[in-house]
Amino acid sequence: MTQRAQPTSEAARADELVRAIAQSRDRQAFLELFRLMAPRVKAYVLRQGNDPSTAEDLVQEVMLTVWRRAAQFDSSKASAATWIYTIARNRRIDVFRRERRPEFDPNDPALAPDAPTPADQALQSRQDAESLRHAVAALPPEQSEMLQQAYFEDMSHAEIAARLDLPLGTVKSRLRLAKEKLRQALEGVR
């Protein structure tokens, strides 16, 4: 018995498009993914304080990386939007801070292995991505703004405290509260 198809959320659509690119180098899928995500990556890059002319170059490099590495995307581990966010983050550190981003290597023999994941992890991840998005949109403004500063404006806790002239403890607790709210929203779904 087939279920009536649910309207596809943007998050789920992005996942499908990356899979199509991985399976058959589907240029139409890539075009649709570009239309969906490139304007968001551009917003991310611009918010980091970079000028518009270099922003579009960086967006292309991020999307080219998506095209080339689509086969490495594992939707059971993270949503496509999360994967694209990490590519964009690493690229802007490389290009604008001119630093390396140190990362562990999941294939490193010296890595302490993950605990085995349950079989329904993939379904959970997809529901989580949608729920997380709604929960983020529902955050109180001062928490939401602080998250924006952390993620989109390249500010550490200490830098946020300095910029807003707040005690470091206030910044820590506000971001912790935001994280707790989001965690609770996710647990409501399970």
Add this chain to the structure above:
Amino acid sequence: MMPNHHPAEELLLDYATGAMDEPLALLVATHLALCPLCRSEVARFDALGGALLQEVEPVAVSDAALQSMMGRLEDEPEAPAPMVETGDPMLPQPLRGYVGSPLSEMRWQRFGGLSMAELDLGGTSVHTRLMRIAAGMAMPQHTHEGNELTLVLSGGFSDARGHYLCGDVAATDSAIDHRPVADDDGECLCLAVTDAPLRLTGRFGRMLNPFIKF
């Protein structure tokens, strides 16, 4: 074996957002290689980044950029540089690559039972060092004017706050005049990131200070 002492939550978030400077990011990332729990936490922070990316007000991308993009899809990617593994196999990535050689080939400065080798990550105010403390030995009493984070890579040490083993992270600030003592059963190897000059206190320190530049 899961580490017991982890970097503070705010450090994991600063790492996930990319706001963290490279020396501390190196320490956090190397802890992540040894700690599945913190990897899950950082994965949740990454997922938050993904959600924020989806929620952001999009900015239109020019047609020229789109055309250029579609034209580049058939480009051959640059061949990656041949992977020559020169690092010490006992170190996890990313530290293994940053050290780039067997530990024995680094330039170690020796002060009795304590050896230090500095990693050059480009800054002048933050020091990134590998430290080896001989089994059973107490580090010279010292304080920091700033903050220090220490990641144990092998062996272990104890101080007033606890016992630290492979993967554990110890955080100290200038309020603490701490005296780590390496475990009896072997040398303790650590990665330490400090944002202030090390000042040795106590008798040992007063003797050494005129001669050492940390």
